[in-house]
Amino acid sequence: MGRQSRRGGRGASAGAVREAVGGGTAELVPDRERPHAATLLLDGAPQSHVDLADPGHLDFAYQRRLGHAVDLLAPARQPLRVLHLGGGAFTLARYTAATRPRSTQQVIEADGALVAFVRAHLPLDPAARVRVRTADARAGLAAVRDGWADLVIADVFAGARTPAHLTSAEFLAEVRRVLAPGGWYAANVADGPPLNHLRRQVATAAEAFPHLALAADPAVLRGRRFGNAVLLAAGTPLPVAELTRRVATDPHAGRVEHGRSLTDFAGGAPAVRDTDARPSPLPPPGAFD
Secondary structure (H helix, E strand, O other), rough: OOOOOOOOOOOOOOEEEEEEOEEEEEOOOOOOOOEEOOOOEOEEEEEEEEOOOOOOOOOOOHHHHHHHHHHHHHOOOOOOOOEEEOOOOOHHHHHHHHHHHOOEEEEEEOOOHHHHHHHHOOOOOOEEEEEEEOOHHHHHHOOOOOOOEEEEEEEEEEEOOOOOHOOOHHHHHHHHHEEEEEEEEEEEEEEOOOOOOHHHHHHHHHHOOOOOEEOHHHHOOOOOOOOEEEEEEEEEOOHHHHHHHHHHHHOOOOOEEEHHHHHHHHHHOOOOOOOOOOOOOOOOOOOOO
16 A cells, blocks of 8 residues: 555546455556556555556555665566565566566465456566465465565555554564575555554564664654555665665655664564554545545
8 A cells, every 4th residue: 555646546537447346446547647557546545556568667655665675685687586465456576577587476465356356457467477366465475385485575455454463473473484595575564643553563573583674755754644664674684775875866755764773763662463463554534635
């Protein structure tokens, strides 16, 4: 789930297609400036943007930040094994297939009707090595073999909230299990003032991984508005300097917190356990207007 794209969204639904899916009403809104592109919304909340003619284009700020993880994990065009928890319109899977040919990818998406809707209107390139499975993200994760993934991307929302069982230390232990040595975890975390959920997600990731970085709009990090943050975690040092440069020079410039500043941001928040896990906060009214 992300904030509005620069183009498309509410008030721009001419030519849109809609269908009831498991998570509500899915809508694909054509991009007025890119003739082969559309924005996917679920119950009015923007989820992802896809350009079939240019799958290397990432329109949403948080998806660009996830794209930086794909770009920085290994040398350019080196194939990766990527596990996507949450499908949406398969934006990051398409991006990885375009920028790193011969990559092997799995997408786990609970909403089978949404998968069918996206496949019908924004079909995947048949040459891309992307396998889509309909399953709960944590159940699907449990079926992945140890050390399979170079990168796990978590971008799961149900009713505009990340389900509770995908926020805990036990969930991250499963993520760590399926990561190869040197692999990374990247998560889209949505939160707003007072940022309790985001702080606890940082604390939870810090228990599982020794190296973290957090990229977001400065206004989100200061607790001034609801928005998306991308949390990166790894067992080996992250390329923080290059990540910071890329995030700062994006069309929607962001900031990266790491090291002591990220520890200070977490502020001693407790890690999340299965026993006290809660879904992420609902976006406030008007968050995507």
